[in-house]
Amino acid sequence: MFINYEHDNHVYNVTIEKKDNHYFVTYDNTEYKVQAEEIKPGQLKIKIGDRIIKSIITEGEKEKYIFVEGKVFKVKPVELTGMKKRKKKDEGDLSSPISGKVISINVKKDDNVQKDDVLMVIEAMKMEYLIRAPYDCKIKKVNFKEKDQIEIGQTTVEISKKED
């Protein structure tokens, strides 16, 4: 069986076969022969040579979480057709860092603003998050109004770079 895991924008192709009491896991041109036991739901004890891997795996809605060697990793299974390239966060990305409430908007369409000016204030868990201008720019569009609920990743304000 082939499986592809995505972790941190990297895809890992793995194959696994079960024969007799062993699993054969192939990754990166290396085959690992292991014995495995699920002690409790999601809790695996895997014997590989004279070493034992202890891990705990749980499933979220789309992703899996694995705890191994004191660390937690989040992975997503991906389809064989490849994955969409995630848009790289550039400087001009003014997406909301958090889900919360818009408590103040300091700009309107066509305003010219300077680098570091506060454009919008979002409140979540009684803390304020300031959306600042990444560079001198002009406001193209304000996507929210005061008291709106805003979700993480939604674009707060659209801007265009000032033309010299």
Add this chain to the structure above:
Amino acid sequence: MFKKILIANRGEIAVRIIKACQEMGIKTVAIYSKVDKDAPHVHLSDEAVNIGDPIPLESYLNIPKIIKIAKETGSEAIHPGYGFLAENPDFAKSCSDINIKFIGPPPKVISLMGDKIAAKTLMEKAKVPVIPGYHGEKQDTQSLIKEGKIIGFPLLVKAAAGGGGKGMRIVQSEKFLEESIESAKRESKSAFGDNTVFLEKYIDKPRHIEFQILADEHGNVIHLFERECSIQRRHQKIIEETPSPVMTKELRDKMGRAAVNAAKAVGYTNAGTVEFMVDGNLNYYFMEMNTRLQVEHPITELTTGIDLAKWQLRIAAGEKLTIKQNDLLQRGHAIECRIYAEDPANGFLPSIGRLTKVEPPIGPNIRDDSGIYSGMEVTSYYDPMLSKLVTYSENRNDNIKKMIWALSHYIVLGITTNITFLKEVLHHEEFKKGNITTHFIDNFFKDWTITKDGLPIDAIIALAVYDSIHTKSKEIVRYKEEDPHSPWKHVGRWRVGGREV
């Protein structure tokens, strides 16, 4: 002693207090908002009353509702925990108005200490050193800007009613002063209902060291030594320890006496904390007094053997302190790490979602004060602290190792936590040497991200095995010899995107 009390809080602190009550044979009444109906404090208490909408103002901050429930359930006292109504003098007064004991100091002491400006003035009079700043009444932005320029930069804008970093801004230069004042005022207004701010000099290489106080209602006051709380992010503590690595016997005696005097000067009763800022030359300045049980109280409990929550109940019931200052002994070393639902690699933004698995570490001298469970939904309504992991050892070196072990065995899956981050702080050479200030995180971990080594091979193997066990055989049948003419049969072994193997 009380027969029944109400706990006006949620999460780990409600659990902590209920357990103390149960040991003492006191019945407990919990309150909970809609989203907390399955929270640990609800199931642990003898009675639990639904207080409605999850918005704090409608639930855990709703004084009339809480008072009504206390009356209806026949509660004789209310324990406010920390946060929410713990330092709200109106709440303390509402309790005493109907003859319900508020477990904490009297309302007038809470108002006095809650007004950071009045508190500082009082301490100045009592000859406790304070930090230079503007604590005046002129609160319009222009006057504050003028005063700010006099104090100089960098400076701090602080909510007079604040705490926990809310309504607080560091201002590096004049350019940011106006917006910082306005933003701090707004945040303070929404968090505390009061927008008074003050300005003060930002001290270089500051440590945050506080002293625990216990005061009974018969004039006896003792201190239970210090807690070093310098490791902070966004002005909120994340790692606390006691004893402080810089503390000397002389300094401890001096600061402890100052703390006791501060408490006596205001007529303090019950458990409280006097916070000091200590600079690089071990000068100390009074910062504020917290009129409640602190989040980090367990480290004092472990190093002194005193149960602070139980003493709060005894003092509130009118009992005398039976511990004398000279009887107290500070023994060994304790650390607390606050486990937060937040992403340290992304500005410590809170994370929300379902906890798919929670399994705390168990071992000698490991304490986990927790309000979470597997399957719990972490929402954005309340503070993102999930639990407090506390370890105790003979000395600081051993204890750092124990805490690293405990963090490495703390399983919290489903949402992003700060566990890996906490571990890296403890591993840091400067932390190990005890060279810490409140700027530690900014200085050494500003652009911290989780090491991007990718998935370790052990994780890959475990995931593949897990998926193999949990995939129905039908789904992988194509890999077997279902169709003798299947092209899959003839390609041999291959990998997607890989070379021929």
